[in-house]
Amino acid sequence: MKMLIEYSASVFTPAGWRNVTITADAERISAGMGRVVSVRAIDGSSPVGTLSRTGARRQEYHASGVASREVGARKRLSACRIIED
Numbered sequence: 001m002k003m004l005i006e007y008s009a010s011v012f013t014p015a016g017w018r019n020v021t022i023t024a025d026a027e028r029i030s031a032g033m034g035r036v037v038s039v040r041a042i043d044g045s046s047p048v049g050t051l052s053r054t055g056a057r058r059q060e061y062h063a064s065g066v067a068s069r070e071v072g073a074r075k076r077l078s079a080c081r082i083i084e085d
Contacts, residue, residue: 039067
């Protein structure tokens with residue numbers, strides 16, 4: 001069963017590790033677990049190219065790399081916010 005979830009993840013920037021909020025499509029694989037199928041947004045922006053938390057170069061990270069890393073990841077649904085089930 002497909003669902004839309006939101007969860008927190010960490011990305012590495014030149015200034016260190018930063019938290020981002022990821023919105024993703026997921027499929028339920030058991031009662032408490034889901035697998036990410038595709039990433040819709042990272043901090044509300046499309047996961048394409050390079051993004052920055054604050055606009056500064058030292059806060060930049062490769063958004064499409066983060067999105068491809070998250071696809072296929074298993075997520076505990078109790079730690080995610082289920083937006084649409």
